[in-house]
Each structure stands twice: as structure tokens, then as C-alpha cells.
């Protein structure tokens with residue numbers, strides 16, 4: 001059996017008929033871009049996230065970029081975020097002309113360490129950008145408290161946290177503005193690229209609508225400099241169908257996570273911890289072990305190919321050396337990046353495959369006395 005970190009064909013097979021019908025409906029409708037399906041999906045997904053407005057965009061990176069633009073963040077402004085995230089969190093900040101400022105993460109949750117934020121604030125700081133990583137929310141009360149005290153904006157990166165809860169509220173509803181991605185691997189993912197900006201603020205909403213289409217409010221008349229970040233009707237139609245299944249996707253993910261917990265809790269792997277303030281939606285099941293590289297190498301020999309989220313902290317990447325970070329500036333992030341790896345977790349993962357993975361891990365760990 002070959003195991004990969006993520007597969008979609010079984011889920012596609014199960015949903016094929018409704019997906020094809022949704023695409024067919026769009027193609028027959030005469031409307032391909034920013035039509036009724038986009039509007040309906042924006043309304044439904046915003047309602048799911050407990051916010052008033054959603055603006056569908058072409059991907060999650062541009063959702064962050066437009067959110068920052070709508071907040072008025074630009075040249076030389078500082079945005080506080082984490083280095084243990086996907087590259088797009090940071091590339092969107094840099095694309096705005098702003099400067100990413102990294103704070104370290106916590107050892108247990110792998111999320112932004114909120115105790116490190118205040119010392120990172122300077123007169124140039126405009127925004128805190130917490131990333132609800134791996135399916136779990138950052139401690140937002142603390143972030144909102146700091147933001148209020150220092151008059152900062154908060155932008156949630158929700159690309160990995162569809163359906164995650166913080167104190168019974170949805171990720172994306174916990175700040176001024178939020179950005180998400182519907183990239184295929186995501187909890188709610190399409191068969192291509194898509195994203196959304198979410199906000200309760202009507203002024204930000206209207207600005208986002210303009211920024212998404214060349215800065216225009218009426219056809220061929222730009223009010224401000226804008227971009228092309230449109231979501232198309234086909235992806236909106238697919239996402240509307242998939243949104244109907246989101247509860248089921250998350251329930252399956254949580255079941256699989258419980259299974260991993262049960263089957264691996266007596267090993268020396270550090271397993272994910274669900275913070276008491278929220279509900280994890282298990283976008284990823286990320287474990288930690290000091291012998292990570294050895295374990296992965298042994299698993300590859302057994303045709304099990306696992307992913308690492310993330311092997312390279314962003315502040316150490318060649319693209320971002322200009323920011324001037326040195327080794328050991330973010331000790332927890334740096335240490336953890338050498339130890340984390342992700343076990344396959346997606347709704348169509350079969351019990352048989354999950355047991356196969358667990359058995360292989362246990363075998364490898366016994367072999368090397370780990």
C-alpha cells in the first residue's frame with residue numbers, strides 16, 4: 001500500500017454527481033465570473049463564520065493581501081505574525097510593502113505565543129496577524145486585548161481553520177477581518193484555487209469589493225488602484241456543494257484524530273493538544289519527535305510519504321534573509337521545525353489505511369528503540 005499525506009480521489013468519487021451537476025449548471029447559466037453563485041457562496045460562508053460579509057477571491061494569499069490593503073496597511077508598516085506558517089501568510093504582507101515581524105510560538109499548541117507580542121510592538125506596528133494553524137485557534141482574547149491597548153488591527157489567517165471554534169465562536173469572527181483559502185487540501189477545498197475575506201465591517205466590505213476588481217465601483221471606472229482577485233462561478237458552485245458537507249468533514253477529521261490519539265498515546269511521539277478554549281478542526285494532525293528525520297526515512301522505505309508543516313521557518317528562508325533575523329531569534333520555532341511532521345488526515349482516509357500507518361510508525365519506533 002502507498003500512503004501519501006493527502007489524497008482526494010475517494011472523496012471526489014463519492015461527490016462526483018453533485019460536483020458535475022454544479023459545474024454544468026454554471027456553464028449553462030451564461031454567467032461565469034462574479035455572478036449569483038459567488039454571491040450565494042459569500043453569503044452562506046460568511047453566515048457559517050458568524051460574520052456579515054464575505055468577499056470571494058481567487059486564492060487565500062490574495063485574501064490576506066486584500067485584507068491588509070483594505071485595512072490601509074502599506075509601505076513600511078509592521079505586521080506581527082509567526083514564522084511557523086505557510087509562506088503565503090508572509091508573502092502577502094511583503095506584497096503590500098509591509099514588514100513582517102515574527103514572534104515565537106508555544107511548545108504545546110505550536111501557535112503564536114501571545115506573551116511575546118508586546119515586546120515586538122514598535123511605533124510602526126499596524127496589525128497583528130495570528131494564524132489559526134493546523135485547525136486550531138490562537139488565544140484571541142489576549143490578542144484582541146493587546147490590539148485594543150496599542151490601537152492595532154487584527155487580521156486572522158483562517159486558511160487552515162475552517163470550522164474551528166474559539167470559546168464557541170467560529171474562526172474568522174474573532175477580529176476586524178479574516179482571510180481564508182479554499183485550496184484543494186483545505187477542510188473546505190475546491191478543485192482549484194479560491195479564497196475569501198470575511199468581515200463584520202461594512203466599510204471594509206465595500207473597499208474589498210472595489211479592490212477585488214481593479215478598484216472599480218462601476219464598470220470601467222476605477223475609484224482607486226485595485227487588483228484582479230476575482231472568484232469565478234465554477235469554484236463558487238463547487239464550494240456551495242461542499243459547504244453542505246462541512247459538518248461531516250470536520251466530524252470525520254475529529255474521529256480520525258481521536259483514533260490517532262488512542263493508537264499512539266503510549267509512544268514517545270508528542271501528539272497534538274486541543275486547547276481548552278476551543279475546538280480543533282484537525283486540518284492537520286501534527287506530531288513531534290526529536291528523531292523525526294529517521295522516522296520519516298524509515299516510513300518512506302515502507303512507501304509512506306509524509307509531509308512536514310513546516311520544515312523551514314520563514315525567517316530562515318533565503319527569500320526573507322533581508323529581514324535580518326539570526327539563528328536562535330525564534331528558538332521554539334527553530335527547534336520545533338526539526339521535529340514536526342504530519343500524519344495523513346482527510347475525511348476519506350480509511351480505517352484500514354490509518355491502522356497501516358500507525359502500525360508502521362510503531363514498528364519503526366520499536367526498531368530504533370524510540
Ligand SMILES: Cc1ncc(COP(=O)(O)O)c(C=O)c1O
Pocket residue numbers: 059060061062085086088089131157159160180181182183193194195
Ligand atoms: C496558513 C495559510 N495561509 C495562507 C494560505 C494561502 O492560501 P492559498 O494557497 O489559497 O493562496 C495557506 C494555504 O496554502 C495557508 O496554509
